[in-house]
Amino acid sequence: MSFPRLRSWFSERYDIERIKDLVGKKTVPAHRYEIAYYTGGIALFLFVIQFITGMVLSLYYIPYFEQAHHSIIEIVTKLNMGWFFRSLHHWGAQIAIIALFVHLWCTLLLKAYRKPRELLWFSGFVLLGISIFFGLSGYLLLWDERAFAAVRVATGGAGSLPFVGSFIKAFLRGGTDVSGDTLTRFYAFHVSILPLFTVFLIAVHLLLVQCHGMSVPLSVTGQNRKDTPFFPNVFYKDLIAWLIILGIVVTLATLLPPEILGKADPLAPAPENIKPEWYFLFLFQTLKLFPGVIFGLNGETIAILLISAGILFLFLIPFFDRKSQRGEKSTLFTWIGVIYLFYFLIMTVIGFIS
């Protein structure tokens, strides 16, 4: 069927003109910070890559602790382009988390969370949490020594939370220690539960973006500014950004395929120099700052409580920042955002080199 015939087939059944009208009318504010508007689209594009490569891998992966490690070795050595899909999935995940952090800090520093976009902020924040859990659950699926030890440390850390810690630890592990049951559980999270929540929340997030339109930074609102049509101007720039990101991910995947260590052995001692994924490093580095005992209380528990309070504060920031709610400049919250950003960066770098 030719394109014009396909179009008339649809227009006889659906009101295509209304959609065309809606897309045609959509505009995006033009100002010196507009580059921030592309970060969400980049995250979206990377999610699509993750879904496609993940689906390919799931056709061959065996989610059983006796065979999981071997099935990945088979994927990278025997399957046509299998190494490439695995490497693409690995690097896509790393760049997706970087893109999400950049998107978070752009929206934080431009105060895009302010009234009426609170729900946009909350849905995005939960999406970041889910993405980090995607990373942790996917890491274990490799079932090699390093992934096993790192997940043992990460789930053990959750156990230090007061009251709910031991429940969360046992829930994540599916028992007292990391075992084949944890693998089954993490597989279910990685390929079924998390994707379901992600698709739902991305739909809510994008719907809210369409409801509110793009926010204008407080430092720009008063000035004489123009709006750019979304289609084709901004849409083409989105495509260029996606092409650049695709280039970066494919280059990394080709040049640096991730290594696979020996099969996990729950009875063997943890390999030396175990480090969690880079986005957990700031947490582990913070834990190291605290002594074992503080005023007779467990130092790790106090550290985890303080970290949780810091994350909760960031989550609820739209309610605390009253000035930007009223449309006034709020320098204090810009500084708070900058301090969070530098703390994260410095602790991550120290975690890397220590």
Ligand code: HEM
């Ligand atoms: C799967 C993860 C996510 C996807 C796919 C996504 C996608 C998007 C897209 C496409 C936009 C519109 C363009 C833009 O501003 O970049 C947007 C806007 C927004 N996002 Fe996200 N986002 C995600 C996660 C997050 C996170 C982690 C946060 C922060 C906690 C967040 C907060 C916001 C806010 C406040 C806006 C409105 C920006 C404005 O009006 O200026 N999002 N998101």
